[in-house]
Amino acid sequence: MALIGKLVICGVGLIGGSFALALREKGEAARVIGVGRSRLSLERARALGIIDEIAADWAAALDGADFVLLAMPVGQTDAVMQAMAPHLRTGTIVSDAGSTKGDVIAAAYRRLHAHLPCVVPAHPIAGAEKSGAEAASAALFHGKRTVLTPLPENAPEAIEKVRAAWRAAGAAVVDMAPHDHDRVFAAVSHLPHLLAFGLVHDLAGRANAELLFSHAASGFRDFTRIAGSHPEMWRDICLANRQALLGELDQYLGELALIRSLLLSGNGERLERLFEEARRARIAWGEADAAK
């Protein structure tokens, strides 16, 4: 028997679509229903065989639903939960794929208070600079991690169901406290995205932008790959995780102030030591990451 009888995906883009495809491929989702604000996207997802049906409204979507994955940009979480709440039946699992957890959890406490035993927040660590249902793939989560940030109110069997679903999709599942999650990802994901968007935006606005871009090479390509990411999704992440992200940005500005002073004073020795420390850490991380 499939792990999930009726699976509802809200926001059938890269992440939601890949989750649906992965579970279908494993036979772990009997029927997949799509919900979302763009009818056109949902019809594309249906044409691509990612979902079976498009729900007319939340009442229809949640009727008999076993598992709901919220995979739209996190800025919509509050409104979506508010719309879902009146139609949600006891026992329907609600999880999400948001890159931030504090805001999603706050919305759950506000909007789904009666349903908290079954609301298990999660974050699959699988990005791509591509977005949309066309980019979805059953293999997206293979060998990747999904972080669960369970609530004290969660029923143990709800947590296990969400864990099993992400494992079926190919991910390794780890648990974290929501606050730790948001701080860690501000540092290793949200800040780098901000920095890459910033660099490309800065260069693109120059009078000699064309000349600059014509000489950019492989270092620039890799450094700025994430500047091709989904603007609305990243706007929402930045706003949702604003406090932690500002903290990380300020810490990084301190690092740049140090580097600037070393440059200004021509302190080659300390500059080289800083580069050497960074290089050693980067190589050690690369080796550990490759061995995962």
Next chain:
Amino acid sequence: MALIGKLVICGVGLIGGSFALALREKGEAARVIGVGRSRLSLERARALGIIDEIAADWAAALDGADFVLLAMPVGQTDAVMQAMAPHLRTGTIVSDAGSTKGDVIAAAYRRLHAHLPCVVPAHPIAGAEKSGAEAASAALFHGKRTVLTPLPENAPEAIEKVRAAWRAAGAAVVDMAPHDHDRVFAAVSHLPHLLAFGLVHDLAGRANAELLFSHAASGFRDFTRIAGSHPEMWRDICLANRQALLGELDQYLGELALIRSLLLSGNGERLERLFEEARRARIAWGEADAAK
């Protein structure tokens, strides 16, 4: 007949080694002599078949030399040119592979004044986070660019010889004024390296560095790949191109100040527009780059 009879490589690492291998493969370098400060590296390069001989000193290296490529870190340029000068014969071409041109040219005016018709500065745009002769490859420059920054004093046939050598190595050759070169590469190469080194250095110094790195994923991997680059080489580049790099860093700090203020005030609309502009520019560049 080979384009170059006796080729001398000073600094037989990734770049110098790859240049030698590429020209040998094409039959365009009859004999390759290595010079450098590390006897061990030179012996490795000989064992790998990159060079035929190790020169005992500059007198021996330059005796009958047709073409000298300076491929050691740019901070050594002045000392190397000073050491070469007494042994350099009329007609021997001297080129380099430095990532900065202003400092190399200043050293040439100081140390090789009598030889300027034959000193043609160049910069092959082919980096890799790897370094050393072991990483050298005859294919490194295939499909890449080499920028020439010829001097007004250059003999046209010297420029053509250097151009022909880089073309034989597989590169497309373009000309630029040295000042433009240094400003352009400060923006699209040197600054991103500094930013990547800075981010990894910042995170590696945290008390929770291990936790942070354990959650870093593909976005982080690409963004920080260049933080694995050669520390001494990058120290030299940063110092050599200090003025332009400080200018770029300050411009970027202005961009980050803008982003910080948008975050602080929760201005989602402008943040999204900034991301959208960056994304559009990054995608257009990626398509143009792939079509090259």
